[in-house]
Amino acid sequence: xxxxxxxxxxxxxxxxxxxxxxxxxxxxxxxxxxxxxxxxxxxxxxxxxxxxxxxxxxxxxxxxxxxxxxxxxxxxxxxxxxxxxxxxxxxxxxxxxxxxxxxxxxxxxxx
Amino acid sequence: xxxxxxxxxxxxxxxxxxxxxxxxxxxxxxxxxxxxxxxxxxxxxxxxxxxxxxxxxxxxxxxxxxxxxxxxxxxxxxxxxxxxxxxxxxxxxxxxxxxxxxxxxxxxxxxxx
Numbered sequence: 040x041x042x043x044x045x046x047x048x049x050x051x052x053x054x055x056x057x058x059x060x061x062x063x064x065x066x067x068x069x070x071x072x073x074x075x076x077x078x079x080x081x082x083x084x085x086x087x088x089x090x091x092x093x094x095x096x097x098x099x100x101x102x103x104x105x106x107x108x109x110x111x112x113x114x115x116x117x118x119x120x121x122x123x124x125x126x127x128x129x130x131x132x133x134x135x136x137x138x139x140x141x142x143x144x145x146x147x148x149x150x
Numbered sequence: 151x152x153x154x155x156x157x158x159x160x161x162x163x164x165x166x167x168x169x170x171x172x173x174x175x176x177x178x179x180x181x182x183x184x185x186x187x188x189x190x191x192x193x194x195x196x197x198x199x200x201x202x203x204x205x206x207x208x209x210x211x212x213x214x215x216x217x218x219x220x221x222x223x224x225x226x227x228x229x230x231x232x233x234x235x236x237x238x239x240x241x242x243x244x245x246x247x248x249x250x251x252x253x254x255x256x257x258x259x260x261x262x263x
Binding site: 043045070072074079080081082083084127129131133136137138139140141142143 | 154183185190191192193194195198206208209241243249252253254255256257259
């Protein structure tokens with residue numbers, strides 16, 4: 040079945056550092072989404088990307104939809120303690136269709 | 151309606167019992183999706199429903215699992231004769247149009263003992 044490879048699996052960084060994580064797939068997706076999940080909660084949408092090559096920012100977060108439509112990355116600049124959590128990428132092949140999730144990147148921040 | 155409401159938040163069932171998980175979508179959302187998350191894994195799609203219709207159930211196990219979204223009331227995910235392997239977090243999401251503007255609920259954590 041469809042699979043997204045998300046890396047790194049986990050990161051332990053110093054407060055103030057920048058963070059980068061990415062997702063790759065062997066299949067093309069028409070939409071890429073990035074979510075954050077806090078313990079005991081559901082995923083919360085951070086950024087949605089709908090067009091190949093699109094670069095979108097949301098505050099300190101920046102995400103890009105790869106030109107090949109098979110990859111995406113998320114950058115977090117100047118990390119702060121509340122950035123701690125699990126970040127998931129998700130791809131969607133067609134509007135209305137299911138989301139395929141990566142396995143997540145666990146982010147820990149040292150203050 | 152502040153968001154997607156799921157209840158119960160935690161559910162403990164003995165092996166062989168039935169589990170019923172409820173999801174009330176956001177106001178104005180007529181599309182509901184159920185996902186399952188095992189510990190330290192991403193979410194996996196189970197089923198997509200509109201009011202009174204199952205649109206895509208390609209992620210549902212063939213036996214013991216069923217879902218409905220009646221004309222009135224919440225969407226229900228039902229698991230009959232639960233087994234230990236059903237222990238997971240089950241998330242519901244809703245959207246106003248198909249697959250766009252997903253909002254997830256806080257999930258129901260099912261533990262089978």
